[in-house]
Amino acid sequence: MSELKFKTNINCGGCVKAVSGTLNCNLEIESWNVDVTNPDKILTVKTNTLSPEQVVELINNIGFVAKQAS
Template structure:
């Protein structure tokens, strides 16, 4: 299975927000690497995914009280 890059517009505004989702993203099966660009106006979450879907990533973020929408 090849790794694909998923990008999401999020409401993760700062390091504190990012730290709230960190352990869930770190421990999610199918995520190889992830990063949030909090300097970008859209707070872009980039995920290197191997076997996890966009919906699953969105649900991880939603579960922590934030929003994420796939960038197509």
Template structure:
């Protein structure tokens, strides 16, 4: 299972509700959550074969800002 993280402006329960339908349509996602307590409003996505571009597009389509966080190795 792979895990992706994104910085967003999804900052409350209402925002999470608004984006839910869009994220749930992205193939391969088995679980996702937004840490609204984190100043960067981190969206964590887990699943198999999840396309980061589709997650970015889904969140933008819902009307929110999003940037993929790239982990350095």
């Protein structure tokens, strides 16, 4: 399983709630978490099949910004 990390602008509980429906319903995502206390608002996604580019596109389509963390 891959653990992918992204810098995002998901910065509060309301933002987390806004993305949770899409991320929870995606069967290719095993689990996910956003660290809103981190200055980079790190989104961690565990998946066997999604590429980093696919996760970025998914987040962008919800209306947020994601960039793969190095």
